[in-house]
Amino acid sequence: MSIVTPREMVGRIGFYVLVGLVTAFFALPMLWLVATPFDDQPGLALSVPDPTLGNFSELLDNRLALPSLLNSILLAAGTALLVVVFAATAAYALSRVRIPGRDIMLYLLLLLSSIVTGTAAMVPIFLLMFELGLIDSRVGVVLVLSGGLLPAAIFILKDFMDSVPKSYEESARVFGASSFQILRDVVVPVIRPGLATIAVWTIVNVWGNFLVPFILLRDADKQPAAVLMRTFYTEGGSPNLALISTFSLLFSIPVIAMYLFVNRRYGFRFYGGIKS
Amino acid sequence: MxxxxxxxxxxxxxxxxxxxxxxxxxxxxxxxxxxxxxxxxxxxxxxxxxxxxxxxxxxxxxxxxxxxxxxxxxxxxxxxxxxxxxxxxxxxxxxxxxxxxxxxxxxxxxxxxxxxxxxxxxxxxxxxxxxxxxxxxxxxxxxxxxxxxxxxxxxxxxxxxxxxxxxxxxxxxxxxxxxxxxxxxxxxxxxxxxxxxxxxxxxxxxxxxxxxxxxxxxxxxxxxxxxxxxxANFIGSTPMNLLPGVVQGDGVDVSGQRIPMPADSREHVADGQDVVVGVRPEYLTLSQSAADGALHGVVAIIENLGTSALVTLEADGFTVAATVPDGEEPPIGADAWVSAAEGRTLVYRASDGELVDAPVAAAIA
Missing domain, CATH: 3.40.50.300 (P-loop containing nucleotide triphosphate hydrolases)
Structure with missing residues (x-):
């Protein structure tokens, strides 16, 4: 045990108080999210719930609530599939083929895709989708979202691809494996944590995206959950906290469950490298 | 197979x-x-x-x-x-x-x-x-x-x-x-x-x-x-001695000291030709008394190789190394003479580094 001066002691106490306050600041909304759906009298304040499941049955009465979750899943799964497949193949090619200016190009893509966000490009994107006849189509939403996420996904996956030693592929080639067999049997399994990370990251991005599906989808039956939530008002015009809190909880659970599952199964990493 | x-x-x-x-x-x-x-x-x-x-x-x-x-x-x-x-x-x-x-x-x-x-x-x-x-x-x-x-x-x-x-x-x-x-x-x-x-x-x-x-x-x-x-340089755990010299009659002059020309190289060299004499330290015998056709130097460094020791002699204009069995190392600073075992001396052309009995390449890249 080291000797603690009073001055250090005060500093330490102050530090922990600060940490406690910050933690509480972030924890309160979470607690609200968990408690309010079960509250008979849902409000904006956090209170010990008067337990009921009535909010859930009210939510089930909403014709669009559960289908909208399914819509979210469709959009997220479709986008994740596109992003993983195209990012993996593009990253593989970029990692293995020498093109002049490759790294500059990757940086530019990443930079542009993060500066020119969906919001800024929404008008041209809308016009483009209109010309292509993809307004009010889930395919259109998936394409737009994929386009926005691909540059960063390629950038991250290229790092994973770079970390797969060439000798793995050469060894397989000497044994007579085709390019497809090499990709399937060697490269993909080795970078599986990278693919899992990209898939989850894509799903989370799509799951919470409001603007793109809001603008591109007309039909209420195709709305994903994030868009539907804006319609939960009472007849008097004030927010229907019972529906909003209950739906928010249902909206969060799939993503959290997926995160836990993938993390357990593959582990998240944002960098390449072979664990030995 | x-x-x-x-x-x-x-x-x-x-x-x-x-x-x-x-x-x-x-x-x-x-x-x-x-x-x-x-x-x-x-x-x-x-x-x-x-x-x-x-x-x-x-x-x-x-x-x-x-x-x-x-x-x-x-x-x-x-x-x-x-x-x-x-x-x-x-x-x-x-x-x-x-x-x-x-x-x-x-x-x-x-x-x-x-x-x-x-x-x-x-x-x-x-x-x-x-x-x-x-x-x-x-x-x-x-x-x-x-x-x-x-x-x-x-x-x-x-x-x-x-x-x-x-x-x-x-x-x-x-x-x-x-x-x-x-x-x-x-x-x-x-x-x-x-x-x-x-x-x-x-x-x-x-x-x-x-x-x-x-x-x-x-x-x-x-x-x-x-x-x-x-x-010669690349092979062998102790580097081969490569001594530049000039052909003089039936011997080679290495910085003023004379060693005999191996019999099988004699017909391939001309008087006055620049050559490099190569002999492995393992094939050199070291003695502390003067001998005919031996190179003379002063013991400068002794490196222990386990069962033998590598003795480096310094002479005027070159150094030469020889291995001796352990326990027979001469003292540092002593005079010593080394002579090559029969048939173990190689003579290279100074011009292209090939053995003197090798055909001369038409053009050297």
């Missing part, structure tokens, strides 16, 4: 880098053959060209009676062990060994049986369910070897097979590899930059420099009679 025949093999990389330069070489069926040379001499490129991982710019590669120059690596019936072993980290030992058999389309039970057989042969019995990350370096190497053996190839190619092992294990693996190759009788080509490794393991070796082969021969031939000063 098959021989390997290379004719005019050339590999030019973009930027006009000639990694392998018009190379002819034949490797006999069942031979353990070393490609030896300093870094960047083209030995690994040559191995990879034989494997088909690099495309030959010109020339042909024949394995047995097949011309494989245009074949992809998978159709050449060879197995390669990489420097880093290239074991697939996500597969168990059994899956790693049987992967080539899977590519060949064998059913799962059959290929697992074969994998276990190959594993047993290399005493990997209890490790079949482990992953490469859970194995020691030596075990990983044996898995890579088992994977190569399991496909029963015509030819084995090893790229620096011992460089990833620690020094102690390297000696064991050397013996082990040599025995394995003898038992299997498969033609094997391995690349190394370590001359001791090549001398110890190979039946024959090619010493390479700048994309060309400088000498091909058995370990004994290359050690005792290096074809050029480059090979």
């Amino acid at each position: 098959a021989s390997i025949q290379l004719d005019g093999l050339t590999k030019v990389y973009p930027g006009d880098v000639r990694a392998v330069d018009a190379l002819d070489l034949s490797i006999v069926d069942g031979e353990f053959f070393a490609l030896l040379g300093p870094s960047g001499c083209g030995k690994t490129t040559l191995l990879r060209t034989i494997a088909g991982l690099e495309e030959a710019t010109s020339g042909t590669v024949r394995i047995g009676d097949r011309d494989v120059t245009q074949l992809p690596p998978g159709k050449r019936e060879l197995a390669m062990v990489f420097q880093d072993y290239a074991l697939f980290p996500h597969m168990t030992v059994a899956d790693n060994i049987s992967y080539p058999l899977k590519i060949k389309g064998l059913a799962k039970p059959e290929r697992l049986t074969k994998a276990v057989e190959a594993g047993e042969e290399l005493s990997l019995g209890g490790l079949m369910e482990r992953r490469p990350g859970e194995l020691s370096g030596g075990q990983q190497q044996r898995v890579a070897l088992a994977r190569a053996i399991a496909v029963h190839p015509q030819v084995f190619l090893f790229d620096e097979p011992l460089s990833n092992l620690d020094a102690r294990l390297r000696l064991e693996a050397r013996t082990f590899l040599k025995r394995l190759q003898r038992e299997l009788g498969v033609t094997t080509v391995f690349v190394t930059h370590d001359q001791a490794e090549a001398l110890a393991m190979a039946d024959r070796m090619a010493v390479m420099d700048a994309g060309k082969i400088r000498q091909v021969g058995t370990a004994r031939e290359v050690f005792q009679r290096p074809a050029s000063t480059f090979v």
